[in-house]
Amino acid sequence: MxxxxxxxxxxxxxxxxxxxxxxxxxxxxxxxxxxxxxxxxxxxxxxxxxxxxxxxxxxxxxxxxxxxxxxxxxxxxxxxxxxxxxxxxxxxxxVLTVTNYVDFLFYIILTVTGITMASVNWPWINLVPELADALSSIAVYAPAVHVALTYVWIVFSTVFPGGILHGLASVYLISHLKKKYKNRRSRVR
Amino acid sequence: MERRDFLKSVGAASVASFTLGDLIKMGGAKASLSGATSEKWEKYSAGERTPTICPYCAGGCGLIVTTLGGELVEIEGDPIHPINRGAVCSKAAATFQLVTSDQRILYPMKRTNPNKGKDEDPGWERITWDEAYALIAEKVKDALTNYPYKQEPDSAYDYEGYDYYYNGKDNPVAWLGSSYWNNEECYLGRKLISLLGSNNVEHQARKCHASTVAALASTFGFGAMTNHIVDAKNSKVFLIVSNPAESHTMEFKWVMKAKENGAKILVLDPRFNRTGAKADIYVRYRSGGEASIFLGLIRYVLYEKPERIDLEFLEERTNATYATDGTLLADWETNSTSAFNKLKALVADYTPAEVERISGIPAAKFEEIAEAFTSTKPGNIYYSMGTTQHTNATQTIRAQAILQLILGNMGKPGGGVNALRGISNVQGSTDMNLLSHLIMGYRAPPKTVAEIRRYQKWKNSDVSPRGGVSGGDTYTAPNVSTGRYDARHFPTWNALEYHWGIYVGTWPGKHPDKEPVVCDLPVGIGNPIVQLFRAISDGTIKVLICNGENPAVSVANVNLVREALESESLFLVVDELFETETAHYADVLLPGSTQVERDGSITNTGRWIQWRWKAVDPPGECKQELTYLTELYQKIRATLKTANIKLPSEKYEDDTAEEVKKTIGTTEIENDPETAWPSRFGASAEGVYKETCAKSIEVGGVTLPQSAANVIYKNCYDLALRPDLDGILAKRRDPNPVDLEDDKYGYYKNWAVSWMINQRILYQKGESNKGVDYFFTWFAISDDVWPGYDKAAIFSKPLYKPEGKLDTNPLKHGMPLHNEPLESPDAELAAEYPSMWDERFDVVVGSSDDYPHVLTTFRLTEHMQAGAMTRNLPWLVETHPSMFVEMSPELAEEIGVSSGDDVLVKSARNTNGIKVKANVTDRMKPITLNGKTIHEVAMPWHWGFKGLSTGPSANELTMDAVDVSANIPETKVCLVKVEKA
Amino acid sequence: MEHAVLVDPAKCIGCRACQVACKRWNNNPGEETTFSNEWTNPPKLSYNTYTHIKFKLEHNETTGETKWRFFNWRCMQCEIPACAKACPVNAITKYEEGPVVIDQDRCIGCKFCVSECPFEVPQFDTVSGKVSKCHMCFDRVPSKEPACVQSCPTDALVFGTRDSIIQKAKERKEELDGYIYGDVDNKPLGGSSFIYVLDAEPSVYGLPIVGESLSPTVPVLNLSKWLLVPAAIGGLAYLVAWRKKRMNEKEE
Missing domain, CATH: 1.10.287 (Helix Hairpins)
Structure with missing residues (x-):
């Protein structure tokens, strides 16, 4: 460009x-x-x-x-x-922009909260007591952070260009694909 | 059942999609449960209900079994039951798992590995019941072959020939158990072993309340809990030397009820337990110091608070007013020769300071409980193993009883000396006397030929009901004492003659002193539990049939028991639900049934006789015990006959070609063990119940002089009163009071029935619908002086004493005193208060130098006795999964261990020690004894090496010396050394 | 009609009948446990243990007094249950009779309730991938008391209408000079259907002080999805702008 x-x-x-x-x-x-x-x-x-x-x-x-x-x-x-x-x-x-790095931050938080939720009652977590302690301290917030941050990320992705590529390229591709598929169907008819 | 199937969602509408409920929820309204259900509820509500009685402790709680099409759905507390009102303890709550356990034995099995031992695999091989019976019968036959049925005649009597009877003690066949059995089964057990000519019969009761039977019988008349469970609600103060919150949970329900009404709970225990947690005053003492505490309490009343002595009660109802030579003293209060003043002199030394020195209770604390207990009436003493399992246990219980007599707390609602019995039917099994020294309803078996000759004369004296020979030598009592004795025991022998199809007497009976004795009842008392295993070890006993009992865990110094069970000479038969530690040594293992799989009556600790209805069929080839007993004896009898082994009377017939005729009154009858087996009224539980209880039975126009095989149960069958229940009063289930008195005190006289004659509080005067409202003691001062009759015994002659030992001061035998345990932690106390135990067999004793710590044992709510019925249930195992020892933080620091560490506990009987977890807790504290600091540790004794939860047994350490009067081993205290593993 | 259970630890004798009765009614298996010095066992609630007795021993060295407290612990059945509010699949329902029930068929094991419950009650099971907890015997109440209540020998657990239970609690509070936890003195999450009357501060029994309303994390969970609205608007705006730009490019 x-x-x-x-x-x-x-x-x-x-x-x-x-x-x-x-x-x-x-x-x-x-x-x-x-x-x-x-x-x-x-x-x-x-x-x-x-x-x-x-x-x-x-x-x-x-x-x-x-x-x-x-x-x-x-x-x-x-x-x-x-x-x-x-x-x-x-x-x-x-090739990575600032937005990408902010995205990484999002992913890291989502990853940590995800692991936290998964670690509840899992036997393996007892093998690493330090990690268990660290995770249990944030367990209360994990689901809320995990869920809310996902939506924040979606908003973020629509506002900042780097994110748009992620968010809307798919929308475009899907809509395009859909159109093409429709056309093909009509042709068959 | 898969739990996810089971936990079906709320209502059928809720499949995994959006529901109406969601809409309501979204609208902010709350959903209603109407229509909510689960698979369990569906089955439960459609199911059929059958009442039963809990198989665990002796509380006698009602349970309701729900079944649906033969499938067990639920076992819960019976909501209308007067004792538990729907509640349960953890064990009762787990009964469901007891029945459904996949650990149960389902088929008869025989051992294929000839080597027996803890670590040997028995190599079980499935066999049929018939094969099992045949095997057992063959071994019984082998053992009895050449066992003498005729004895050299006693030279004191003048006749030719032999006496025909089996010696009850040396008989090579022995029987154990069981307190878990119903009365009818216990009765048949005693009948079976007696018909084999053996008095080597014992069960759990020997190890728990033998000393109660000895002490309370000699003080009041009956060796049983004087009041009953619900009666606790009438008490104003409790002196608890037991742990009912844990061991008798439903008893404690009523203690808590009384507490709500202002009653004080005083708890004495070496360890702060769950009962202590609810106490108003908790006092720690050293195990083995019990007698000093009660003697101290007696002294406190007599010397410090004489106004609290119930003089009227003492005068009217006790022998305090007599001199020890039997003279009634008008000035008994002041006359120094009266039993009252003798007692006063005896207890003078047990001052609070002395009690502190012996028991470790600080004097001030002691006075606090003394004041609290003696200032309020009615006061109630609860005790169990902490008091009974000592070499001086009979003394201690006597002291408790005397304290209650002085305070006038006897024969009253809310008072009493209340022995809390351990197992669901241990009262009933004791009443049926699965004991080596008693036969039915606390009656003695014939002990000497002289007794049998007197018995024959007694029969001759009143031929029309008793049998005997008219015109023969008749009975005159040689002296008062013997007369009393005979009057008590002979009617039972007479009833047994008819009920069991046997002959007791001399033949032909006309001149009893000049004829041979022919007696089908075994003569002479057998071996009590500790001695029994010694008799196995030395090869005297060759066949042991052990039912629902686990001596390989439960007997003191279990090392010797296991050694005995390993003997090559022993053939061991075990009837059990699970493969217990004892079953591990068995040659033949028989699958028993649980209590919800059979009918029968059981007697709880408060003497209520209640009925259990069968709710489900036994699984696999498990057999109801009544059927097992019936078939077993039939097979044994048939096999013995092939080898010409028979009853003494039958052998007499064979040897002399003279028929020994059996008669009821003057009517000659055909009667033999075959027709009398299992009962005169058929093989059902109802039939056997009737045989034990029916007070009046007519046969061929003759009414038996004493029809009930067990005299103390004689009014429990009454066809006229309840024809709808076929006369079985134990089946009554009416919780409504009969009158205002019943309502006020909670007798529940229409609920089941109790002995004696439905009297709910023993010795209570004027109880409506009265039974036994008087004390009666059986022990004369001398053969011709019987001052104590109809009185409670402040002074009592002991049952018997070991030859020569401590016999110099008769007063010490007639009244209680403190004796140190055989293993005392303090040499000075041991010298001052020498131990008194049965020295006729050897025990291993350690010194306090080598073993400085005191061990006591205890029970947990969640486990039952030797553990088979709880250590196999995951719901209970999860609560206490392993064996441990409780110790104070002070001791833990001294030996350098912390919570959860493994420690070794050693005693003189197990010098290698057992390895257990340390439960370091403030529930245990050091005790100051005679100026020295003593560490006491405590262990539950439920564990063994089989089951879902295994661990060492506390009895691998305990002391097997026994009380001289009661033969109960000193399981509750011994010396150990605790060290870091 | 709303029902409730009064828990009175001063009357509890720690027999654990409730613990076993609960397992029996719910067909929950026993757990493999290890030795516990304080005797609380299983040491924690779990998928197969809805209720247990907590043992708390206190010893005062100076006075020599020992106190051993036992108390029944399980789901409080809150009026505004954080678990139910946090559940993304509406598997948890508070019923008007009192119980808060997890529908096992609807549960997807997301563990949001596990995190959100201030009492750490709901328990996840790795094998089934579901969460369970005490459901106050929803299948028995109100016609029959919960299994634990029925089993209690000393009336340390009493079942009744909520009003009568609160009345009882107040009377008992007078006797004990105590504290009511679950209502009156402290209403965690709007009050609970299991109400404790305590002879000591809740902290002595290890009970957390929980506010009457939900913690902010629950609304965040519930409301954050509305962020899709600005995202959609933003996205739409972008699409419109992009299309306009393309149209312009086309016209060129």
Whole structure:
């Protein structure tokens, strides 16, 4: 998006869909794909639980434990790897904006509160008593922080450009995909 | 049942989707529970209810069993039961798990590993009941082969030939248990072993309240709790030397009720326990100092507060007014030879300072409790093992009884000397006398041939009801004392002759002194529990049938018991719910049934005889005990007959070709053990109940002189009164009072029945619908002087005394005094107050130099006795999962341990010691004794090496010396050394 | 009609009948525990232990007085239950009769209630992935008292209408010169359906002082989803702006 204005006008916008984006990302950075994919799952399942909970109730049990819980645990691991990559890769750091770093902060808090909730009554936490103590002191606030921060992050993402890419690119892609799908359906008819 | 199925959501409407409830909730309104239900509730409300009585302690609490189509749904407290009013303790609450436990034995099994030992695998192999019976019968036959049925005649009598009877003590077959059994089963147990010619029969009662039976019987008449459970509500002050909050929870319910009405609770205990936590005054003392405390209390009243002596009561109802030679003294209050003044002289030395020196209770504190107890009436003494399990236990209980007599607290609501008995039917099993020295209703078995000859004359004296020979030599009592004795015991032998199908007497009976004795009852008393295991070790006893009892945990110095059980010469049969420590040594293991799986009556600590109705079928091949007993004896009898082993009377017939005829009155009858087994009225629990209780039974136009096989139960069957219950008064379930008096004091006379003759407070004068309203003591001063009859005994002759020992001062035998435990922590006290124990067998004794700490044992609410019925229930195991020793922080610091550490506790009987957890707690504190600081530690004794929760047994350390009068071992105190493991 | 249970630790003898009766009625298995020096066992409430007796021993060295307190502990059944308010799936309901019940079918094991309860009552189970707690025997009340109450030998637990229980509590408070916890003197979360009458300060029994209203974390949990509104507006605005920009670009 620099000064080059000689792009052919009619080629815009490019035909985009998830598979193209993911393929592209998959080639350049598999960790990014995983990272974003997991985050999307967590965000969507989290929203389902919080927004549709009263309607779906017990059906969400496995979503909570597997799609949000175990995937969450996986996300924590991937996130750590991601952070290490950021720390060691200059290339990564050059593309990251301030918004991204603020996002990291969000993720870290969400991760810690998530672990805190998961650690309740888990036997393994007793193996690390120091961690258990630290986590139990924030256990009271964990759910509220976890939930509220997610929504704050969504707002943040709509207000700041870095976040927009995360938040709205998906919206666009989905709507685009939907349109294309509709068209195809109409063609079949 | 999966818990998630079980905990079904609130109402069927609530599936996992948005519901009406959510809408209401969102609108801010609250939902209603109407229609809310659970699977449990559905089953519970549709189920069938059956009343039973709790199988654990002797409180006699009612439980309601709910079943649905044969499946057990719930066991809860009976809401209308006068004792527990729907409440339970943790054990009773867990009865459900007792019945449904997956730990239960379901099939008869035999041992395949010939080696017996704690660490040996028995190698159980499943067998059928028939195989089990055959195996047992064969072993009984082997043991009895060559056991002499005829004895050399006594040279004092002039006749040819032999006497025909079995010696009850040397008989190689022995029987144990059980207080967990119903009365009918206990009765049949005693009947079975007697028919085998053995008096080697014992059960739990020996280890818990044998000394009560000896002491209270010799003071009042009956060796039983004088009042009853609910009666606690009438008390104004309690002196508790027990731990009812833990061991008899529902008794404590009523103590708490009285407390609400202003009663004071005084608790004496070496450890601050859950009862102490509710006390107005709690006092710590050193185990073994009990007698000094009560003698001190007697002194306090006699010397410091003479105005509190109930002189009228003493004069009217006790033998305080007599000289010890039997003279009635008009000036007994001042005459120094009166029992009253002898007592006064005896207790003079037990000043508060002396009590402090012996017991460790600070004098001021002692005076505080003395004042609190003696200033208020009616006062109630509760005691149990803390008092009874000592070598001087009979003395201590006598002192308690005398204190209550002086204060006039006897035979009154809210008063009494109340022995809290331990196991659900231990009162009943004691009444049925599964004891080596008694036979039915506290009657003695024949001990000598002389007695049997007198008995034959007694029968001849009144032929028409008693049998005997008309025109034969008749009875005259040799002296007053013997006359009393005979009048008490002979009617029971007479009843047993008919009920058991046996013969007791001489044959042909006309001249008893010139004929051979023919007696089917075993003659001579058997081995009490501690001696019994010694008799196994030395090979005298070869077959032990042990039912619902766990001596491998429960007997003092259990090391010797386990050694005995390992004997090659012993064949051990165990009937149990679980594979207990004793069962681990068994050759044949039989699956018993729980109390909700059978019918029968049980007697609680307050002597209420209540009925249990069968609610569910026993699982697997578990058998009801009544059926087991019935079939076992039939098989044994048949097998013995093949080897020509029979009753002495039958052997006499074989040897002399002369028929020993059995008669009721003058009517000759066909009667043998086969037709009399299991009862004259069939094999049902009701039938056996009738045999033990019916006061009047007519057979062939002859009414038996004393029909009830157990005389003290004689009015518990009354067909005329309750034809709807088939005369079984134990089945009465009417909680409404019969009159104003009943209402006021809470007798509940229409609820079940109690002995004697439904009198709820023993010896109470003028109780409506009265039974026994007088004291009666059986011990004469001399053979011809019987001053104590109809009086309570301030002065009493002891039951018997060991040859020569401490016999120099008769006063000391007739009245209580303090004796140090056999292992005393203080040499000076030991010399001053020498121990008195049965020295006829050896025990290992340690010195206070090697073993400086005092050990006492105790019970927990959550566990039962030897533990089989609680250590197999996860609900109870979770509350106390392991064996521990309570010790003071001071001792812990001295030996360098802290809470939860392993410690070793050693005694002279277990020099390697046992390893247990240290429970360091302020509940224990050092005690100052004779100027020295003594550390006392306390251990629960519930643990053993089998079950879901295992641990060392406290009895691996305890002392097995026994009280001379009662043969009860000194389980409550011994010396140990506690050290860091 | 609202019902309540009066808990009177001064009458409790620590027999743990309530603890076992609760397990029996609810078919909860026994737990594997280890030796506990103070005897409270299981040491904590758990998914399979809805209620237990806490043992508290105090000893005063100078006076030599020992005091051993026993008290029944389980869910307080609050009037405004933080657990219910925090539950994202409405699995927890406060009923007008008193009980606060977790619907096991609806529970998704998110543990929000575990964190939000100021009494640390709800307990998560790793195996089932659900949370449970005492439900005041919702299946028995009000026609039959809760199992623990029925089992109590000394009336340390009494069941009745809330009014009668409060009346009893007040009378008993006079006798004990004590403190009512759950109502009157302290109304945690709007008052509870288990009401303690204590012979000492609540802190002696380890009872936390909890405010009448919910802690701010519960409203945060409940209301934060409204942040989606500004997010949506912002997003919409952005979309509109973006489309406008594109239209402009197209026109060019």
């Amino acid at each position: 620099t000064g080059d204005k000689k792009v052919p006008k009619k080629k815009y916008p490019p035909e985009m869909n998830y598979s193209i984006v993911l393929k592209g990302m998959g080639r350049t950075s598999p960790i990014d794909v995983t990272f974003h994919l997991l985050m999307a799952i967590l965000l969507i399942t989290g929203l389902i639980i919080d927004l549709l909970g009263p309607w779906l109730g017990g059906w969400l049990s496995s979503i909570r434990s597997i799609a949000h819980g175990y995937v969450g645990a996986l996300f924590v691991l991937v996130f750590i790897v991601y952070l290490i990559k950021v720390a060691y890769s200059k290339k990564m750091r050059t």
